[in-house]
Amino acid sequence: MTKADQAVESAADRLARFVREAQASGGVKAKVGEALADDPAFLRKLKPSLIKARAKGEAPTDAPAGGSRSAPSGPQLPRRKPKGKRSGPSPWLVIGAALAGGYLLAKAIDWRAHAHPRV
Numbered sequence: 001m002t003k004a005d006q007a008v009e010s011a012a013d014r015l016a017r018f019v020r021e022a023q024a025s026g027g028v029k030a031k032v033g034e035a036l037a038d039d040p041a042f043l044r045k046l047k048p049s050l051i052k053a054r055a056k057g058e059a060p061t062d063a064p065a066g067g068s069r070s071a072p073s074g075p076q077l078p079r080r081k082p083k084g085k086r087s088g089p090s091p092w093l094v095i096g097a098a099l100a101g102g103y104l105l106a107k108a109i110d111w112r113a114h115a116h117p118r119v
Helices: 003-025 028-035 039-045 048-056 091-115
Strands: none
Touching (some): 003 028, 003 039, 003 048
């Protein structure tokens, strides 16, 4: 184990000790302890030697080294809802109406410009 691995391990141990003490004390500290309960295990996954092994493909990327792997018991994604009939107007109708409205607005502005020419 390298010095960096030892530093990460000691930080994880200190965090685990803090979590145990916080959960035992109750109150707001207990809530903080519950929020940090999974963090020591996560910190142990960040050991530089494990990161190096995962980068080389020598260790699994989603589990700590030496851990057993198992397949999920069922589908992980929820079923998709069936697509029904879309509501609303056709996009081509909207584009056509916008072009027609813009054309009529331009004609109206041009017509009003002839009524008040600049001298």
